[in-house]
Structures are given as structure tokens and as C-alpha cells.
Amino acid sequence: MVVHQEQSPEGKIQAIEKMVQRGVSPSAIAIFAYNWDQLASGATGMIPESTITPLANPDSYQGEDTDTRDNREALASTAMIKLNGGLGTTMGLNKAKSLLQVTNTMTFVDLMVRQVLWTRKKYDVRLPLIFLHSFNTQSDVLQGLSVYPELRVGDLPLDMLQSEEPKLLQDNLTPVSWPSNPHLEWCPPGHGDLYPTMLDSGILDQLIDEGFLYANVSNSDNLGASPDLGLAGWFARSGAPFATEITARTPMDLKGGHIAVRRHDNQLILRESAQTPPEEMVSFTDPTIHPHAHCNNLWFDLHALRDKLRATKGVLGLPLIRNAKHVDPHDPASPAVIQIETAMGAAIESFEGAKAIVVPRSRFLPVKSTNELALLRSDAFTLGEDFVPRAQVNPLPVVRLGQAYAALDSFEQRIPSPLFLRHTRSLTVDGDWFFGEGVHIEGDVHLGPEGGRIPDGTILTS
Numbered sequence: 001m002v003v004h005q006e007q008s009p010e011g012k013i014q015a016i017e018k019m020v021q022r023g024v025s026p027s028a029i030a031i032f033a034y035n036w037d038q039l040a041s042g043a044t045g046m047i048p049e050s051t052i053t054p055l056a057n058p059d060s061y062q063g064e065d066t067d068t069r070d071n072r073e074a075l076a077s078t079a080m081i082k083l084n085g086g087l088g089t090t091m092g093l094n095k096a097k098s099l100l101q102v103t104n105t106m107t108f109v110d111l112m113v114r115q116v117l118w119t120r121k122k123y124d125v126r127l128p129l130i131f132l133h134s135f136n137t138q139s140d141v142l143q144g145l146s147v148y149p150e151l152r153v154g155d156l157p158l159d160m161l162q163s164e165e166p167k168l169l170q171d172n173l174t175p176v177s178w179p180s181n182p183h184l185e186w187c188p189p190g191h192g193d194l195y196p197t198m199l200d201s202g203i204l205d206q207l208i209d210e211g212f213l214y215a216n217v218s219n220s221d222n223l224g225a226s227p228d229l230g231l232a233g234w235f236a237r238s239g240a241p242f243a244t245e246i247t248a249r250t251p252m253d254l255k256g257g258h259i260a261v262r263r264h265d266n267q268l269i270l271r272e273s274a275q276t277p278p279e280e281m282v283s284f285t286d287p288t289i290h291p292h293a294h295c296n297n298l299w300f301d302l303h304a305l306r307d308k309l310r311a312t313k314g315v316l317g318l319p320l321i322r323n324a325k326h327v328d329p330h331d332p333a334s335p336a337v338i339q340i341e342t343a344m345g346a347a348i349e350s351f352e353g354a355k356a357i358v359v360p361r362s363r364f365l366p367v368k369s370t371n372e373l374a375l376l377r378s379d380a381f382t383l384g385e386d387f388v389p390r391a392q393v394n395p396l397p398v399v400r401l402g403q404a405y406a407a408l409d410s411f412e413q414r415i416p417s418p419l420f421l422r423h424t425r426s427l428t429v430d431g432d433w434f435f436g437e438g439v440h441i442e443g444d445v446h447l448g449p450e451g452g453r454i455p456d457g458t459i460l461t462s
Helices: 010-022 026-040 069-076 108-123 138-145 191-201 203-209 229-238 278-284 302-311 344-350 370-377 408-414
Strands: 052-054 078-084 129-133 159-161 214-219 242-248 258-262 268-271 292-301 321-326 336-341 355-358 381-383 389-391 398-401 420-429 433-435 440-447 452-454 459-461
Touching: 010 026, 026 191, 026 336, 069 078, 069 108, 069 229, 078 191, 108 129, 108 138, 129 138, 129 191, 138 159, 159 191, 191 203, 191 302, 191 344, 203 302, 214 229, 214 302, 229 242, 229 355, 242 258, 242 344, 258 292, 268 344, 292 302, 292 344, 370 381, 370 398, 370 408, 408 433
Parallel strands: 078 129, 078 214, 129 159, 242 355, 398 420, 420 440, 433 452, 440 459
Antiparallel strands: 052 258, 214 292, 242 292, 258 268, 321 336, 381 389
16 A cells, blocks of 8 residues: 555654664664655655666676776775675575575685685785674674684774664554564665665774775675776776666566666666566566666765765665565564665665666676575586686576475475586476486476476486
């Protein structure tokens, strides 16, 4: 349902009181109040196709890792930030998704850390690595980082903690009460919360005081977004206050966000699937109209960000994402709630002169489901000396696993060993199939609903 203008502000007052008692930061409270007003006035966050035009002629980067003085100076002035608030609930997890094993010995966190340590040694740069955690992920990941004492850079912290906000009842926008598990009354406000968190935590000022000029931010489940000398140099030379990476869409990410141009002011904006009217999803997912996927790999000028946040008192006014759920995600009988979220990449519309740059697909390796995890663990990828996964085939296989594989435990019971997918175009699994060791997939393979067992060493062909 959409809540309309006559909605009483009592819900906002109650929610703000709850946030104050919780110790939520002032900027986060101000942003929540702004978004509550938008929601109560009937805003849906929708961006119709009629209000945008496709992005045309963006800059392009082919992965030139030119070791020049300018590029080294740019990388030496850059801090890496990883968004690490996700629990991987789509895979049935109750811990940080970044603690998933990618190889037999290394998790996403291990690989991110080793990418940074390798880059520091190769280019003699400080390159801080800072994680943005939610209250769900902080303790487990910090424990995982404890085996890397060399990761810390001076007095800079290893992490910052994302704020939290009340879930709101859909019928009146008051904060939900759930005494059986009060923890479920709260939710993270989306990764758009990065900006007020940097401001209120003091990390933004601290980075600037330490002489850093730029930040490169990406999702922790995207191991392709490694430190990049050439991109750091490009961003420094561009003079842009803000930039985002985009890449050619594939069949596995047609529902991901894209960058477009807003008609009325020619400003670059981000549009997510949740901001697209259902009847327009056909055009949203059409790669001939919107050919590039948004990688959520961002670059921004730290001084420009601080100036903007100071001018707006921390409220960038990012478009809201209205996320309708149940207070207990595992109980559809529990009260229907709204989680107000914003997207980090949406800040592109807050900066005049912002840019988008087309990057190789190797910069975008998201793992949103067991489909991508099966691919990443397979022989379609190998790890380089820099700990970056690199595709061994182009295009990559398209993997579509059925519901029996959606949860990680079920997936690993059915596919306990990496698949051999280097000679695969597509793998579609409808039924409940159990794979032995050393199973090779060649061409286009479709396993039907009948299910069964595939013996060790089997070669499945079209």
C-alpha cells in the first residue's frame, strides 16, 4: 500500500524518540525524518522510463594498469571502503555473507584483505581498508580480521558501524513493536547510510587529516572491485567529485540497477529495479535500451563529499527505496512493515559534474545467490597472485539453479565439490540433483524436475 498525505506525523515522532533512545547519530535521524516525510506524502521512489533517457557516450577504461608517477600518487591518496552489512539472507545465512568460503582456505574477507596487502607491497602505498558494518555483521567480521594485524594504517580504524532505524507498520507508519524479538524491530537503512556514517563517526575528517583525497567504495561480495592503479589515476585526472563504474550487462544481472540521465536537468541518476514501475520492467531489463549494469563501485573526492554534507547538514536527499517486508522475514503472518532504504550509488545525482565510466566485466563479480557462488568456485575462474578472481572464458557461463539450491546448506549438500564449467554456455537445474566430484558441464545443459544423482567424473553435454 502507499501511505498518503493525510498520514499523522505521530509515527515520525515516535520513531525519532526511539532512535534517540537507541543512540542513533544526529545525521542519520535527520535523514530518517526526511525520508519519513517523503513516504507519508505518498512518495514511492519510482522513476518512470518517461522521466529518463539512456546514458550515452560514457568514459571507458579497458584495464590499463600503467605504472606512472601520477597513477601511483592517485592510489597513494585513496582509501578503500567495503560495504559489509549484508547477512546473505537470500542464501539462508545468519552471519556476514563476506565470511563465506570462496576457496577451501579463504573467505571473501580473506581475499579482500590480501588484495589490499598485495597492492600496498607492489606500489608502496598505504591504502587503508575500512569496512562499513551493520549491527548484524560487525563482531564476526572483526574477529576474522584479527588475524591480519598488519592491515591497520596508523590510527585509522578498520571499520565503521552503520546506523539503524525502526521498521514501520505499513498501515500507519508508526514503529513496529515485536516483544518476542525486539532485535527485529530494527533494520539498516541501506548503504546510502555510508555518507552520514562517515561524517558522524569522524572517519571522513580523519581520512582528510591523514592526507587522503579519494575513496573507492564497493560491495564486499564483489571480489572484482580490487585496488586499481589505472582507475585511481583516471579519477584523479578527471576532476570529478563523484564517479561510478558501469559494465556491459549479461543475462545474470539484467535486474540490477543502471545509470540514466534525468530529462529535466540532464543529471546522471541511478535507477534500481525497486524504483521501476512493474509494467516497465520490460524496458528496464532490455540491454538494447540500458546496456550497462551499475557495479556499485564508486569513487568520490573526500573534500567534495565533506563540503556537500556540511552544506546539507548531512541530508543528501537521496531517493528513497520503499522496501515492503514482514517484521519477521521468516514469518509471513507477522506484521507487514516498511523498511526505508537509500542506495549509496544514488548520490551521483547530488554532485554536478559526476561521471560514469565503463569498465571491464572483471570489475563486477557480484555474488547475490548460489548461482554466482557456484560459478565463482568453479574452474571458470582462477586466482591471480594479486588474489583477484579472473575469468578463464568469455562470455561466462549462465548458471540457473532451482529452489533446492537456494540456501547455502542445501547447495553445499548437493554440490559439495566445485563444478567444471570452463566449457559451459549454460547450466539450468530444475529438479533436486546431487552432483559427485569432478563433474564436467559442456555446452548447454538442462537438468529436469525428476532429480537424481550424477556420479563422480561425469561429463554432461548438450
